[in-house]
Amino acid sequence: DRRVVVVSERLEDSIWNALRSTGKNPDVLSSRLSDIFEYEIDFMVDCRPGDRFSIAFEEFYKDDEFVRYGEILAAEYATGRERYQAYLYEAENGDRAYHDAEGKSLRGIFLKSPLNYRRISSGFTSRRFHPVLKKYLKHHGIDYAANHGTPGWATADGTISFIGRKGPLGNYVEVKHKNGYKTGYGHLSRFRRGLKKGAYVTQKQVIGYVGATGRATGPHLHYNFYAISKGKYRLTNPSRVTNRPTGKPVPTDLIEDFYSRRDALYALFNHESGSIVTAYLNESNTPFAE
Numbered sequence: 001d002r003r004v005v006v007v008s009e010r011l012e013d014s015i016w017n018a019l020r021s022t023g024k025n026p027d028v029l030s031s032r033l034s035d036i037f038e039y040e041i042d043f044m045v046d047c048r049p050g051d052r053f054s055i056a057f058e059e060f061y062k063d064d065e066f067v068r069y070g071e072i073l074a075a076e077y078a079t080g081r082e083r084y085q086a087y088l089y090e091a092e093n094g095d096r097a098y099h100d101a102e103g104k105s106l107r108g109i110f111l112k113s114p115l116n117y118r119r120i121s122s123g124f125t126s127r128r129f130h131p132v133l134k135k136y137l138k139h140h141g142i143d144y145a146a147n148h149g150t151p152g153w154a155t156a157d158g159t160i161s162f163i164g165r166k167g168p169l170g171n172y173v174e175v176k177h178k179n180g181y182k183t184g185y186g187h188l189s190r191f192r193r194g195l196k197k198g199a200y201v202t203q204k205q206v207i208g209y210v211g212a213t214g215r216a217t218g219p220h221l222h223y224n225f226y227a228i229s230k231g232k233y234r235l236t237n238p239s240r241v242t243n244r245p246t247g248k249p250v251p252t253d254l255i256e257d258f259y260s261r262r263d264a265l266y267a268l269f270n271h272e273s274g275s276i277v278t279a280y281l282n283e284s285n286t287p288f289a290e
Helices: 015-020 028-036 252-270 278-284
Strands: 001-011 052-061 066-078 083-090 097-100 119-122 124-127 137-138 142-145 151-153 160-164 171-177 181-191 205-208 220-229 232-235
Touching: 001 015, 001 252, 001 278, 015 028, 028 052, 028 066, 052 252, 066 252, 083 252, 160 181, 171 205, 252 278
Parallel strands: none
Antiparallel strands: 001 052, 052 066, 066 083, 083 097, 119 142, 124 137, 142 220, 151 205, 160 171, 171 181, 181 205, 181 220, 220 232
């Protein structure tokens, strides 16, 4: 039996704890939310107390016993300044993807982070006290603390332009992307087997594993982001780069159908958190009610 459930919650600290307070599995749902919004929100650093979220998702039961979670059909995450929405839409040709409220794809050029990590140990700054050299230096990259061996992936499609040892960065991979961008991944314990210069990698393809090679006090991934300025690649804060959509929008001839389904799904968020709302989808005749 398929049930559609809606939960809404306010954040006190993390998205994981907020989901746990609803009685649902925070590991599964936070992971799926992260995947949906991985081009727009980094839930490890972008969440603030007072933010709110709502999700409508499937649960499957057999003989009234819970079996598994299905797909998230709609999601909204609201901060004090921004409101992010996602709607699962299936076109007539069978393509299924998440879109924003206007029907634009949520898929962007770059992922918000290059791995699943514990915390950001050093951000992008022009003045950071170096733990090894014991002096203040520029740190024009981002350090993601993670367990040794955690997979790191390419944040966008591109071609390997460097792979090997690179001074203080240890084992390092550099990926050249279209539109004048490069990304770099340092302190890796090892590279993905078979990876070499000139190889093409796709977004979220594993390129190496977290380590502490080079000048590092503990396992982490150092992430560099370059943009061309005045004809040269220059280190840039990735949070300041506009992440343009790259996926297909809802076709013009289907946009009214998309709006109808969007409105039916968004209306579910008006129900009390924890409500089973399958019947309301049946009334709206959305394809997700079958």
